[in-house]
Amino acid sequence: MSHHLELTYLKLLPEQIKEHIMKVRNKNEKLLSQEIKKYIGKSGYTAPDDSIIFDAIVSLSLGKNVLLKGPTGSGKTKLAELLSNLMFQPMYSINCSVDLDAEALLGYKTITYNKANQAEIQFVSGPVEKAMKQGHLLYIDEINTAKAETLPILNGVLDYRKMVLNPFTSETIYAKEGFGVIAAINEGYIGTTPLNEALKNRFVIIDVPYIQGEALFEMLKEQSEQKDEQLLKQFVRLSRDLTSKVEEGQISDEGASIRSLLDACDLSVYMPAKRAITRAISSKLDDERERISIENIAATLFTSS
Numbered sequence: 001m002s003h004h005l006e007l008t009y010l011k012l013l014p015e016q017i018k019e020h021i022m023k024v025r026n027k028n029e030k031l032l033s034q035e036i037k038k039y040i041g042k043s044g045y046t047a048p049d050d051s052i053i054f055d056a057i058v059s060l061s062l063g064k065n066v067l068l069k070g071p072t073g074s075g076k077t078k079l080a081e082l083l084s085n086l087m088f089q090p091m092y093s094i095n096c097s098v099d100l101d102a103e104a105l106l107g108y109k110t111i112t113y114n115k116a117n118q119a120e121i122q123f124v125s126g127p128v129e130k131a132m133k134q135g136h137l138l139y140i141d142e143i144n145t146a147k148a149e150t151l152p153i154l155n156g157v158l159d160y161r162k163m164v165l166n167p168f169t170s171e172t173i174y175a176k177e178g179f180g181v182i183a184a185i186n187e188g189y190i191g192t193t194p195l196n197e198a199l200k201n202r203f204v205i206i207d208v209p210y211i212q213g214e215a216l217f218e219m220l221k222e223q224s225e226q227k228d229e230q231l232l233k234q235f236v237r238l239s240r241d242l243t244s245k246v247e248e249g250q251i252s253d254e255g256a257s258i259r260s261l262l263d264a265c266d267l268s269v270y271m272p273a274k275r276a277i278t279r280a281i282s283s284k285l286d287d288e289r290e291r292i293s294i295e296n297i298a299a300t301l302f303t304s305s
């Protein structure tokens with residue numbers, strides 16, 4: 001996205017919010033080192049409607065935690081990066097999984113050697129501590145995949161106290177002004193793991209659906225290797241058909257992933273579209289009937305290729 005578009009987003013914001021953001025932006029532009037500026041996200045998200053970006057920015061500016069909820073490949077990570085970009089705030093990421101532990105969140109101890117070659121124990125800050133101490137953003141991806149025992153560490157971080165006791169250093173960490181949390185959860189149309197209620201309660205929820213129609217076409221034009229507009233329009237139709245199959249419960253969520261669609265578009269520069277769709281979309285599904293269903297849709301849309 002161009003600098004121009006970025007400013008357009010900011011112009012749409014209520015006066016107080018805009019003032020707050022401009023203050024943070026100006027301060028960060030001046031004071032942050034080049035090294036830390038690398039943690040500021042890129043602006044490549046296309047929104048299905050304006051309220052998504054607007055509401056997320058307003059919530060973050062008010063110091064609220066934002067939970068992006070949507071199926072895989074709907075652009076949640078891209079949206080979080082855009083928010084970091086618009087606010088000009090560095091963002092530290094955590095990728096949750098069952099292996100996630102307190103050290104992955106807060107940091108760990110390690111041995112280093114000083115100039116006299118003596119061993120010293122040093123604490124290396126994790127993403128939670130870094131974001132809190134510097135007043136930056138924290139992105140927690142796939143928060144619902146973390147073990148139930150690990151997440152309570154975040155309770156204090158996520159409520160009004162915005163503090164956490166680091167058990168490794170016995171230090172109590174308080175969030176500096178500007179600290180904000182964006183989390184993402186893969187919650188699709190059917191059969192997805194719900195997030196613990198107590199945790200969900202601490203967030204403002206923003207639904208992030210797959211983009212469709214004109215917005216999808218524009219995004220593909222911008223991001224795909226495939227530049228043939230006729231073909232891209234066919235891929236937009238394919239996406240529409242796949243999304244309705246997902247909504248009807250006939251194929252699983254991943255079938256409509258925009259990430260996979262983008263892969264198929266890219267491959268179609270070098271191979272027939274139908275084969276590209278097999279490689280990038282249908283082969284990913286476990287169920288043979290689902291795969292056949294996608295192949296059939298592809299066959300009707302891409303007859304000659």
Ligand SMILES: Nc1ncnc2c1ncn2[C@@H]1O[C@H](COP(=O)(O)OP(=O)(O)O)[C@@H](O)[C@H]1O
Nearest residue numbers: 044045046072073074075076077078211258259
């Ligand atoms: N709304 C969107 N705007 C821009 N790019 C998108 C959008 N939706 C999907 N994409 C593309 O699909 C890929 C997956 O998006 P990502 O943000 O990683 O999805 P998620 O985090 O929801 O799984 C991105 O790399 C991007 O190229």
Ligand SMILES: [Mg+2]
Nearest residue numbers: 076077141184
């Ligand atoms: Mg993601």
